[in-house]
Amino acid sequence: MKKMSLAGPTRFSSRFLAVTILHLSFSSAWAGEDDFFLKEILKQQQPNMNRQLPDWLKTKPMHLNPSLEKLLKEGNKMMVQGGTSLEEDMNGKRSLAKAIQGRWIFVSFGMPTHELKAAAEEAAATKSILVFRGVEKDQNTGLITKKLLPIVKNMKPVPGAVIDPTLFTRFNVTAVPTMIETDAEGKTRSARGLPGFKWLSKQEPGDHGQRGPIYGILEPDMIEEIQRRAANIDWDKQKTTAIANFWKNQEEFNLRPAEKNKERSVDMTIVSTQDIFHPDGRLIIKKGDRINPQAMMPMRHAYIVFDATSQKQVAIAKKAGDEILKKGKPVIYLFSKIDKQRGWDNYNETGDFINGPLYKLNKSIVDRFKLEVLPTVIEGEGDHVVAKELASGEVH
Structure with a gap:
């Protein structure tokens, strides 16, 4: 042929x-x-031979409640569409380049469980987003979902949740819970505690002070923690080890x-x-x-x-x-x-x-x-x- x-x-x-x-x-x-x-x-x-993320940055596979998983994704999608972008200002501090509109409740696992549950219920009722600053020391990102799931799994709808230290920086959040709402014009209303968005939305733009119990933030800033931990990793040693163990x-x-x-x-x-x-x-x-x-x-x-x-x-x-x-x-x-x-x-x-x-x-x-x-x-x-x-x- x-x-x-x-x-x-x-x-x-x-x-x-x-x-x-x-x-x-x-x-x-x-x-x-x-x-x-x-x-x-x-x-x-x-x-x-590329640099590998350390285990603490890897979310562990989990079987999530479908509605929670969906809303977590929607929450992250909303943040991206909102146009948040990290920049460095003249003093080397992080700032957000573009104003975004939305409702957020800043929380931490440093809060008592009943307070965190109350914040989640408010987020579910008002379609707002729970925001964490990072992960606890020496833990990985999967811990957030693992600890949050028992609290929110019976809520309808299940609230969205994200890890976003840039929002903490943007709004200078130093205690939790903190409620923040921005409108289409970029005007911001905020209050520490849980007065509820029904009350907050009726107030004039500005900071309305403390309106309930507040607590310290347990989790370190995620970006600063990444930089700190990455600085302690011997990348040359990691690469050498990877090559040495390749055949095994x-x-x-x-x-x-x-x-x-x-x-x-x-x-x-x-x-x-x-x-x-x-x-x-x-x-x-x-x-x-x-x-x-x-x-x-x-x-x-x-x-x-x-x-x-x-x-x-x-x-x-x-x-x-x-x-x-x-x-x-x-x-x-x-x-x-x-x-x-x-x-x-x-x-x-x-x-x-x-x-x-x-x-x-x-x-x-x-x-x-x-x-x-x-x-x-x-x-x-x-x-x-x-x-x-x-x-x-x-x-x-």
């Missing part, structure tokens, strides 16, 4: 287009997916050594699970049609899979790769295991020896080519794919 060249202008037949669509639609790997394999391999190959966390594939040379054909056929239509509406492929993508999009690379902890297999992989390279076909080397104790040293030594691109084997390739023994060479030959299992003797 004549192979299609993509070097020059190409006429895309309806069947070729169908294969292309299937290529994008199916999650399983197949022979024409050299790029897919390489992307997956590269993605898994690179250690994450990698998946291995314990495939047994090949006992004899064996060649087997791999069925690359795809069965369409749905009708495929051309953009102009014409039916290209019917549900249930069988297609061999290798016949239309031949595999360009040869893949050599081996165990990097076995000197014999490394040598076989090297010899097999050299023979394929002489034919002008590019080779990708994949290792199923590596010496985790020696890690990068083993990886670099192996890469230098085979003198070619070296990557970790992934499950997509194991499953797609039904790998059971190593070393195995995978090549496209005409309209089919062949897997050659090599014993620890001569390479054929």
Whole structure:
């Protein structure tokens, strides 16, 4: 069968287009997916050397009351739409660049539970937002929801809540509860305690003083706390540790050594699970049609899979790769295991020896080519794919 060249202008037949669509639609790997394999391999190959957020900044996964979760999201969305943006003024202090309209009740877990519940009930009744300044010392952001949920879960509607130290700064909130309301003109009414928005809304703009019991703010300013904790993190050490531990966390594939040379054909056929239509509406492929993508999009690379902890297999992989390279076909080397104790040293030594691109084997390739023994060479030959299992003797 004549192979299609993509070097020059190409006429895309309806069947070729169908294969292309299937290529994008199916999650399983197949022979024409050299790029897919390489992307997956590269993605898994690179250690994450970016700075990682410490655990205290990560919200722990929780099963939330659906209405609470929804309102928490709406509360955060409202804050973003309101246009709050953090800036530095001439004195280096934080300020908000744009006026925002809304109702907020500033609270803290330093308040007695009954006072916090009263604030939440007021927020629920007036569709205002509970605002926390940050998280308690040495705690993570998930603590807010975890502690607030038992208080608000039976309220209808459930009040929205956010962590926003910038609002505390903007309105100079130094005690809780503090109620603040801004109108469309940017005029502000505020009071410490819980006099209620029904009363506050009828007052003239300005500060109406203390109208009930007030308490100190337990949580430190979130932004200042982030800066303080981040300053104490040794990022270079974190990066070094991440690199050192990279291989300890990698998946291995314990495939047994090949006992004899064996060649087997791999069925690359795809069965369409749905009708495929051309953009102009014409039916290209019917549900249930069988297609061999290798016949239309031949595999360009040869893949050599081996165990990097076995000197014999490394040598076989090297010899097999050299023979394929002489034919002008590019080779990708994949290792199923590596010496985790020696890690990068083993990886670099192996890469230098085979003198070619070296990557970790992934499950997509194991499953797609039904790998059971190593070393195995995978090549496209005409309209089919062949897997050659090599014993620890001569390479054929």
